[in-house]
Amino acid sequence: MSRITLYTNPLSRARIARWMLEEVGTEYETRILTYNGTMKEPAYLAINPMGKVPAIVHDGDVVTECAAICAYLADAFPEAGLAPPPAERASYYRWLFFAAGPLEAAIVNNSFGFVVPAERERSVGYGNFEHVMDTLDKWLSENRFVAGDSFSAADVYVGAQVNWGLQFGTFDKRDSFAAYAERIAARPAFIRASKLDDEAAAAAQT
Incomplete structure (x- = not known):
């Protein structure tokens, strides 16, 4: 099974990434980060040096930027039918x-x-x-x-x-x-x- 972790904050545009994951219908782990807190800590900056959400990690690969996450997940899960041919x-x-x-x-x-x-x-x-x-x-x-x-x-x-x-x-x-x-x-x-x-x-x- 694909392993996906969503790094997010519910008061941010990371809501887009969660919505996309729900459209895909795959299981994922959610890690909620805080502004000026865990978003800026070394552990997360190693994932996204911008210190912003969202980010997803899929089987070790990192994707940031909402539009990129949407396009990536549509291609990674073609069975969801979220990208045209x-x-x-x-x-x-x-x-x-x-x-x-x-x-x-x-x-x-x-x-x-x-x-x-x-x-x-x-x-x-x-x-x-x-x-x-x-x-x-x-x-x-x-x-x-x-x-x-x-x-x-x-x-x-x-x-x-x-x-x-x-x-x-x-x-x-x-x-x-x-x-x-x-x-x-x-x-x-x-x-x-x-x-x-x-x-x-x-x-x-x-």
Whole structure:
């Protein structure tokens, strides 16, 4: 049996990695780390020198970064059907890396109040926040999931971005985003993962 350890904190984007593991349906061990505590200790820094979560260790191999974890697990467990066949992965890769690059950068900068000057937009990978929102809005208005009609690992990453963005006000409120977030939140694996992380977060405060 494959051996997977998830290093996480329930109040972080590591929730994405747990969700992906629940979608895969394999057994895994969970190790909850603390900010400014176990995340910064030598034992964990040997796994991820960034001192951040998530990270997974699968049979001795380390994978960090949420998008990479999603793609890796989809390939490591093909029986879960979370990646399209290689010849049909154009949209799958496109939107997975769109979310990891332009989308996340635009959201973070916008939430910090940073607006790219119009004359400098060519120097920034995403141009401007509204252009990023418009681009994703158009795609999700025409497609049920990011790779077409079927849910994939890319939807774990993109879906988390949309769901959290709407929840915390860092995403534009648009019909396509709301409908997509509703489809994502109805998935049994999402519900299971959310319950586990919510319980872990509550336990950490007691």
